[in-house]
Amino acid sequence: MPLKSILKKNKQNRIIFGFSLLILILLIPLMLDGIAPFNNKHSPLFAISADGDNFDILDFWENEIERVNSTPLNIVYGENHTIEHVVEFSNNKYVLNAQDVYFNSPNWVGAQPQSLTLYGVLLYPEIIKSSNPGVLCMHGLNGEIEEAFDLAIPYLEKGFVVLCYSHPGHGKSEGAEPEPSNLYYEGAYNESAHFYLTLCGAIQGLRVLEALPFVNNSQIMVTGKSYGGLNAMWLAGILGDRVAGVTAYIAIGDIAKNLNYPDKLIFWILGKNHMEIPDSYETDQLLRFDPIYYLKSPKFPPILWQIGTNDDFFHYSSIKGTYDAVQHAVKFLQIFPNDHHGFPGFEGSSKFFIDFILNNGSIPPQINITSISKIKDLRGDNLQFAIKINSTEEIDSVQMVYKYTEILGSTWESINLDRINEMNWEGELNPTILSSNLDYYFIVNLKNMSNTWFSSNIFSAGIMISNLTIPFIIIISIIIIVPLAISIRRKYLKILGMNSEERLMIKHKITSDIMLIIIFEVIYYISLVMPWIAYQSGGVVFNHIYIFNNLYTWKLNIGEFAPYLTSIFFIATIFNSQLSFINLRLSAVMKIVYPTILLVFISVIPFLSGVLDPNNLLSNFGLVFPGIGPILMIVCSILMFLIGQRERKYKIKNRMIQKKPNLRIRFNNRIKGIEKKIKHLLKI
Secondary structure, X not given: OOHHHHHHHOHHHHHHHHHHHHHHHHHXXXXXXXXXXXXXXXXXXXXXXXXOOOOOHHHHHXXXXXXXXXXXXXXXXXXXXXXXXXXXXXXXXXXXXXXXXXXXXXXXXXXXXXXXXXXXXXXXXOOOOOOEEEEEEEOOOOOOXXXXXXXXXXXXXXXXXXXXXXXXXXXXXXXXXXXXXXXXXXXXXXHHOHHHHHHHHHHHHHHHHHHOOOEEEEEEEEEEEOHHHHHHHHHHHXXXXXXXXXXXEOOOOOHHHHOOOXXXXXXXXXXXXXXXXXXXXXHHHHHHHOOHHHHOOOOOOOEEEEEEOOOOOOOOOHHHHHHHHOOOOOEEEEEEOOOEOEOOOOHHHHHHHHHHHHOOOOOOOEEEEEEEEEEEEOOEEEEEEEEEEEOOOOEEEEEEEXXXXXXXXXXXXXXXXXXXXXXXXXXXXXXXXXXXXEEEEEEEEEOOOOOOEEEOOOEEEEEEOEOOHHHHHHHHHHHXXXXXXXXXXXXXXXXXXXXXXXXXXXXXXXXXXXXXXXXXXXXXXXXXHOEEEEEOOOOOEEEHHHHXXXXXXXXXXXXXXXXXXXXXXXXXXHHXXXXXXXXXXXXXXXXXXXXXXXXXXXXXXXXXXXXXXXXXHHXXXXXXXXXXXXXXXXXXXXXXXXXXXXXXXXHHHOOOOOXXXXXXXXXXHXXXXXXXXXXXXXXX
8 A cells, every 4th residue: 555545544653654754854964964074084174284384393492492401490309208009000009219309390481480390209219329220201181190100110120210290280280281272272382382381391300300410311211101202202302312212102193194083082182173173283283293293303212102003092094104204213113902092011012122222132123024915816815924023032923913994893903923934924814704905013022021022013905805795795685684574474474364354454554564664773773873972062973983993892991802892783783673573572672772871871971081070171072962873773762662562452453463461460360370279289
């Protein structure tokens, strides 16, 4: 029967159809808004050029350093004391020998007061010699000085005197607090940028270490976490002749590339979304604070970067530009697969790097790709590769770490390479089910050393063609369509025994139900690309694709199930869709569980993330609200449950199924049955 007749016969049909039509009308603009923020990698906004600006940050600091050096330190030392510290990821407890210290650092040019007092803590090793190495250790943006203690532990164990201090505007240190107005600054760099204040603080911190009579000034290193890591690179770029080595933990440069990824938290720092960043951003600002312009310094010392592939601030595509910016070969990487903005297990490689810099230790392994090629077979492209590793230490194993970048919810996986001889290794990566671009790098694990390994840069193999894609799609289609067709056919077979009038009426009802179920199932899947998390301002939204690619893949929190979570989600959802044509009410109840759980989680994000704290950078885009995605899922689930209720009623009415007694009647019947059995036993 035509759709018009179906709607005319049943008022409930008209209500449900009206809701469906309204949802579909609303979906079109919402879907476009939801997808747009994640589709701007080639936007002209990011075709940034610095051709019109001859500014050189290294030349600037050649002159500006005199202003900093002329600011008296006025060091004030506190009493010696101990600090109990628990390392964040390992929960190992340490008792640190400490001494508070205060020193002065310049304020912005033209600002009052002219100098700021910064607070720091000197940490001493168990045994203090007449001459000790020193390290300047810096925490992250909006962080506490205690964050730097985690980085300090490996240095203390190597006999370093460590200076940790609070950046200007942090903790007990004076100065402007970091906020969008001085991180995305409008005025002159040395008059309004928070980056300038922190770099001045780092220079003064280095001077404090150099002023200590028991610190060997030729053995001073710098390290930092996140914002502190950026400061470490800035400092080493302008004063590399006074720094022996650098470790940058969860910090890299090439910031312009990060702007191509709207989900990165750098936009929270700037207080602007990706559409609000103008073309002039690089020439006006990035030339002043992007580490790649400091790393090119001919004075730059050896450096080790420790970064996760899934870092929330820095996209891994920026690693190559950062690495290539350093003009010498004494540069090393430790890239942690699937890790975010913070992770355990960096200490072993840090100590190895320290020994290399100061104690005539072995150089970290140097990895060179000698050959790489794609070999086609029946399955598709196979990637064959061979690498040469120069290492004075014995190698335990070598892995290729890879990711298919266009497969939803994919994680970084690894395969072991085969050893050919002392220096050469080779391996082969077979095709996966779907064609996709492939990114990869290599990890070298050193033997008899706990958590000591280094990695190569990240490379791209381009598109890896899989001949299994079409068979896979066909198989999945059969798995979905055949049971679906059988379930629908069974619905119609059940009415064959009815008289023609009843059969025609029920057939129309079944047809309308099937149409509505299909519509709601489609909307249910479409909701995945709709906004799931929406911020109060800035047009910042995250859809479920972000959840698949960033939260489901978080191995540190989820564990070894992370690579399979997205597949499990879709298998469960497809199974549930099949169930819709067998037991619609049960399917609807199961459908509502997942979005409800996430809706509750999204609702408590403001209380967990610091969004409610106006001093927290995460509050720059206001409060967090659930997007249309989970709400659509819940609405679809409720409407499908109502359809299931209606289906059950007309089936009972037409004697297609028997009405089950309610719980109370069933309970009473059960009691009566038990009573009869007891009476029967008593008679016996």
